[in-house]
Amino acid sequence: MSNRRKFVKNTVIGGIGISLLPTAKSYSRIMGSNDRINVAVMGTNSRGHALTQVFIESDNVLVTQICDVDSLVIDKTVAMANEAQGSKPKGETDIRKVLASKDVDLLVVAAPDHWHAPATLMALQAGKHVYVEKPCGHNAREGEMLIDAQKKYGKIVQMGNQQRSGVFAHTALKDIQQGVIGVPYHARCWYSNKRQSIGHGKPVDIPANLDYELWQGPAPREDYRDNIIHYNWHWFKNWGTGEICNNGTHALDIARWLLGVDYPTRVTSAGGRYHVDDDWEFPDTQNTAFEFGENKSISWESLSRNGMPLFGQMTGTLIQGTKGNMLVNTNGYRLFDESGKPIKELLSDSELDTADLVGINKLSHHHVSNTLNAIRKGETLNSPITEGHKSVLMCHLGNIAQQVGRSLNTDPVNGHILDDDDAMALWGRTYAKGWEPVV
Numbered sequence: 001m002s003n004r005r006k007f008v009k010n011t012v013i014g015g016i017g018i019s020l021l022p023t024a025k026s027y028s029r030i031m032g033s034n035d036r037i038n039v040a041v042m043g044t045n046s047r048g049h050a051l052t053q054v055f056i057e058s059d060n061v062l063v064t065q066i067c068d069v070d071s072l073v074i075d076k077t078v079a080m081a082n083e084a085q086g087s088k089p090k091g092e093t094d095i096r097k098v099l100a101s102k103d104v105d106l107l108v109v110a111a112p113d114h115w116h117a118p119a120t121l122m123a124l125q126a127g128k129h130v131y132v133e134k135p136c137g138h139n140a141r142e143g144e145m146l147i148d149a150q151k152k153y154g155k156i157v158q159m160g161n162q163q164r165s166g167v168f169a170h171t172a173l174k175d176i177q178q179g180v181i182g183v184p185y186h187a188r189c190w191y192s193n194k195r196q197s198i199g200h201g202k203p204v205d206i207p208a209n210l211d212y213e214l215w216q217g218p219a220p221r222e223d224y225r226d227n228i229i230h231y232n233w234h235w236f237k238n239w240g241t242g243e244i245c246n247n248g249t250h251a252l253d254i255a256r257w258l259l260g261v262d263y264p265t266r267v268t269s270a271g272g273r274y275h276v277d278d279d280w281e282f283p284d285t286q287n288t289a290f291e292f293g294e295n296k297s298i299s300w301e302s303l304s305r306n307g308m309p310l311f312g313q314m315t316g317t318l319i320q321g322t323k324g325n326m327l328v329n330t331n332g333y334r335l336f337d338e339s340g341k342p343i344k345e346l347l348s349d350s351e352l353d354t355a356d357l358v359g360i361n362k363l364s365h366h367h368v369s370n371t372l373n374a375i376r377k378g379e380t381l382n383s384p385i386t387e388g389h390k391s392v393l394m395c396h397l398g399n400i401a402q403q404v405g406r407s408l409n410t411d412p413v414n415g416h417i418l419d420d421d422d423a424m425a426l427w428g429r430t431y432a433k434g435w436e437p438v439v
């Protein structure tokens with residue numbers, strides 16, 4: 001075993017001290033602790049490739065299948081996995097075939113956003129556990145379907161917002177609960193990046209290595225263009241969900257968790273495409289405000305085309321309390337008094353990979369370890385779909401408020417939009433015929 005692998009395993013075995021005893025319900029899905037967990041990864045161009053490595057570096061895991069609709073991507077990840085685990089996973093194009101096979105216990109979904117919920121539902125129906133990347137759905141309705149399906153099939157569904165498994169995040173929560181910044185009442189979240197233009201797409205032939213029909217899957221069909229695949233689909237509404245769901249999910253989830261709030265009562269969004277003339281369909285600059293009951297609020301700022309950091313951080317969450325402030329990064333946090341004077345710093349190198357969230361970082365190892373422990377020992381999930389949905393819903397509501405151009409009043413019980421049929425019509429989506437997801 002390489003030093004790196006040993007190091008990672010030791011770090012993960014150290015655990016993050018937040019395991020709870022299994023509940024009676026969770027016993028039904030517990031495996032013997034020596035059982036190997038067979039993993040299939042769907043979508044391995046970038047994040048899925050990194051997650052394949054993380055799973056391989058975890059104890060008693062075998063990656064048995066790599067599923068992608070791009071044959072070049074399959075070849076790349078199969079070769080890496082073969083080298084890393086000494087066993088060659090099967091490469092497969094069609095997720096339905098992967099789910100039909102008995103050698104898969106857990107499906108990792110790292111395909112584009114329009115596939116997240118449909119693939120998760122198909123996997124649950126096939127009796128698999130799921131690690132689904134954020135955002136858990138392309139729209140609000142899909143998150144609700146995942147909650148229903150998780151209850152129905154009783155398998156693990158962990159969302160891939162790995163900061164939830166950071167040691168520092170749990171310490172931050174404890175600090176807040178002990179009143180270190182008084183009563184927390186407001187959070188500011190942001191992401192800044194100088195993203196380049198994606199230009200204006202031209203119709204071109206579909207590359208021979210790509211199955212574009214399966215890439216589209218549940219999404220209504222659009223002609224192939226040269227500026228969608230890979231990655232740039234993020235900025236088109238048919239497949240992507242914009243910066244708020246892409247990077248906002250991480251920061252907003254931390255804010256919602258540390259403030260202790262669930263669903264908002266009002267959502268307002270301002271912004272637009274101010275910077276670059278290209279095919280983006282989402283704002284490149286967006287300010288979204290969420291009000292909750294109990295005098296609490298959260299704001300989100302997307303600065304997709306301006307790399308100016310805020311508080312020295314490209315992304316983050318600032319929690320403001322009656323007696324001080326907590327500035328959370330992806331690897332730790334700092335405490336300040338009411339006037340902004342620094343009080344304490346908890347930054348951990350061992351958590352770190354601030355520069356590359358796609359990479360194989362410690363947070364991802366902690367999060368994967370928590371997922372595997374949940375399957376094997378009934379450990380409490382750090383980002384169960386019930387919680388993941390609430391944070392992702394904030395992002396969808398921000399997109400809806402932005403699209404309709406007015407404030408939304410929302411139900412604090414479930415986040416549904418009140419007295420606005422046009423906005424509520426954007427709660428779900430239409431699907432390609434034959435691909436409509438069911439619970």
Ligand SMILES: NC(=O)c1ccc[n+]([C@@H]2O[C@H](COP(=O)([O-])OP(=O)(O)OC[C@H]3O[C@@H](n4cnc5c(N)ncnc54)[C@H](O)[C@@H]3O)[C@@H](O)[C@H]2O)c1
Pocket residue numbers: 042043044045046047048067068069070073093095110111112113115133134135160161162214215216217230231232246357358
């Ligand atoms: N948690 C994190 O920190 C983090 C970081 C990066 C990305 N992500 C998430 O991971 C997902 C993937 O992002 P990315 O940047 O890797 O995108 P990408 O476009 O680079 O890769 C997506 C891959 O999915 C494949 N794919 C598409 N349809 C498929 C299908 N039907 N079956 C199998 N494979 C299919 C594509 O061919 C491609 O290889 C996104 O939803 C993103 O939000 C999470």
